[in-house]
Amino acid sequence: MSDKLRLGVAGCGKISRVSHVPGFLKVPGVEIAALCDSDRGRMDEVCKEHKIQPALFSDYAEMLKSGLDAVAICTPNFLHKDMSLAAFAAGLHVLCEKPMAATLPEATTMIRAARKAKKVLQINQSVRYSGLYVTIGELIKSGAIGEPFHIRCIRAGGNTPDKGWSPGATWFVSKASQGGLVLDIGIHMADMMEWVMGGEVEKIAALVDTRTQGIDVPDNVSALFRFRNGATGILELSWTMPSGAGVLEIYGSQGRIRQGATEKPIELTRIVDGKSEVTFPEQKPGIKDSFAAFADAIHGVAPSPTSGEMGRNALALCDAIAKSGGTGRFVKVQKFAR
Numbered sequence: 020m021s022d023k024l025r026l027g028v029a030g031c032g033k034i035s036r037v038s039h040v041p042g043f044l045k046v047p048g049v050e051i052a053a054l055c056d057s058d059r060g061r062m063d064e065v066c067k068e069h070k071i072q073p074a075l076f077s078d079y080a081e082m083l084k085s086g087l088d089a090v091a092i093c094t095p096n097f098l099h100k101d102m103s104l105a106a107f108a109a110g111l112h113v114l115c116e117k118p119m120a121a122t123l124p125e126a127t128t129m130i131r132a133a134r135k136a137k138k139v140l141q142i143n144q145s146v147r148y149s150g151l152y153v154t155i156g157e158l159i160k161s162g163a164i165g166e167p168f169h170i171r172c173i174r175a176g177g178n179t180p181d182k183g184w185s186p187g188a189t190w191f192v193s194k195a196s197q198g199g200l201v202l203d204i205g206i207h208m209a210d211m212m213e214w215v216m217g218g219e220v221e222k223i224a225a226l227v228d229t230r231t232q233g234i235d236v237p238d239n240v241s242a243l244f245r246f247r248n249g250a251t252g253i254l255e256l257s258w259t260m261p262s263g264a265g266v267l268e269i270y271g272s273q274g275r276i277r278q279g280a281t282e283k284p285i286e287l288t289r290i291v292d293g294k295s296e297v298t299f300p301e302q303k304p305g306i307k308d309s310f311a312a313f314a315d316a317i318h319g320v321a322p323s324p325t326s327g328e329m330g331r332n333a334l335a336l337c338d339a340i341a342k343s344g345g346t347g348r349f350v351k352v353q354k355f356a357r
């Protein structure tokens with residue numbers, strides 16, 4: 020590896036433009052040496068906006084031959100697995116956007132390929148880096164609400180991502196492109212629920228619906244979680260709730276944490292001497308961002324906080340939601356076994 024870590028970015032759409040490219044430009048020792056997109060205009064926009072002049076490729080295989088150390092894969096979901104495997108075959112480290120793959124066997128294949136190539140596989144489960152959820156997770160771990168026994172998460176918006184987040188990106192609402200609400204938002208929120216509760220989800224029952232005309236992927240999800248320790252959870256997701264909603268509530272034996280209920284980010288209610296005591300804990304800044312963490316993992320400074328194994332566990336929760344949506348029964352979560 021030269022002095023600088025030479026990075027290529029595959030896919031120059033919304034997430035590259037607003038997150039990966041500016042994020043990596045802030046990491047000392049990383050050079051964005053190449054961009055790849057099947058749409059030349061997208062690459063030009065990124066270069067102009069961020070004032071960079073990397074090599075430009077319309078063909079991913081060609082970019083992999085251009086002397087890189089690592090790639091960030093920011094393409095539509097259906098390309099993640101094959102692009103990651105090609106990068107490992109070329110001897111590169113991979114930061115892959117979520118969801119890492121569409122199925123658990125595919126995710127396992129990616130993890131094994133990374134191990135065989137002795138390269139880093141990091142999944143951009145970006146919620147794991149958020150100060151908000153880091154703070155909530157630490158409060159629960161510290162015993163602030165006693166023993167947590169129920170979590171409720173609502174994340175709803177009024178538009179599918181091809182209308183709101185990345186206008187025209189119809190792959191988000193296409194089953195063939197591995198789009199849909201479960202793999203888009205469910206993969207973040209289900210993972211966050213399991214993480215902040217500090218225990219594994221054993222099984223999930225879900226109702227999965229499509230309400231938007233002309234699409235073939237779920238746009239509404241109501242899922243019930245049973246944790247191994249007996250705790251419960253409810254996850255409600257929607258792309259069709261006109262006024263939107265974002266609420267997280269965790270109930271414990273001695274209190275409650277709420278997020279999204281007041282103007283302050285976090286509300287903590289504790290029962291002290293039989294009385295309710297409400298405080299608003301400060302939100303911590305979050306852990307080192309995903310891009311700096313990826314560079315650290317490559318340099319052996321610290322293991323990635325969002326490894327392939329973690330990405331696969333997040334996918335396992337989505338897999339159980341999707342399977343239960345099809346059967347109407349509780350489905351066991353298939354965790355990763357080495």
Ligand SMILES: NC(=O)c1ccc[n+]([C@@H]2O[C@H](COP(=O)([O-])OP(=O)(O)OC[C@H]3O[C@@H](n4cnc5c(N)ncnc54)[C@H](O)[C@@H]3O)[C@@H](O)[C@H]2O)c1
Nearest residue numbers: 030031032033034056057058093094096116117145185188
């Ligand atoms: N971590 C997060 O919070 C987060 C947020 C949003 C999106 N994402 C993920 O990032 C990925 C991209 O999302 P987006 O919103 O940027 O989508 P987008 O549609 O805006 O961008 C995708 C880009 O990939 C390009 N592309 C398509 N096929 C290609 C190919 N064969 N070779 C090279 N480029 C190709 C497209 O031209 C487009 O510019 C998705 O997997 C999505 O789930 C993650």
